[in-house]
Amino acid sequence: MKNEKNTLYPFPTIEDRNCAELALTTFLRVQNGASRAIMLLVLKAILKKYHLTKLKLNNCIVETNERDCIVIKPKKFITDKNCPNCNEAIYSTDSKVRIISICEGQRSDFVTYGCQCGEVFGKVEVTSPVT
Numbered sequence: 592m593k594n595e596k597n598t599l600y601p602f603p604t605i606e607d608r609n610c611a612e613l614a615l616t617t618f619l620r621v622q623n624g625a626s627r628a629i630m631l632l633v634l635k636a637i638l639k640k641y642h643l644t645k646l647k648l649n650n651c652i653v654e655t656n657e658r659d660c661i662v663i664k665p666k667k668f669i670t671d672k673n674c675p676n677c678n679e680a681i682y683s684t685d686s687k688v689r690i691i692s693i694c695e696g697q698r699s700d701f702v703t704y705g706c707q708c709g710e711v712f713g714k715v716e717v718t719s720p721v722t
């Protein structure tokens with residue numbers, strides 16, 4: 592008999608992890624509202640299925656916050672202006688890099704970027720110069 596108090600939830604299967612990965616990379620490649628909505632649904636469903644608040648993917652960590660929203664946190668951080676994988680410029684007008692989320696701070700914002708090549712990375716953007 593199982594001890595219900597110490598229920599161990601199964602680790603996400605390879606299939607489910609690949610599904611989460613595919614939802615993310617599809618969104619990064621297509622970069623439209625529909626693919627974003629699908630990505631969020633898929634990630635939420637997988638987190639819920641395994642009773643997780645955190646799921647590590649290849650290039651990022653998916654978390655749910657206290658309001659049950661999906662937060663995508665990068666594993667890599669940059670200080671320059673290019674995608675660390677394909678070197679795409681992040682600020683050019685026709686850039687293949689999109690902002691996934693912004694966390695606003697006092698003097699700087701923490702921005703998570705996603706590139707069409709599938710890379711996810713973070714950067715601290717100083718909003719007001721230190722005096």
Ligand SMILES: [Zn+2]
Pocket residue numbers: 674675676677678679706707708709710
């Ligand atoms: Zn890239």
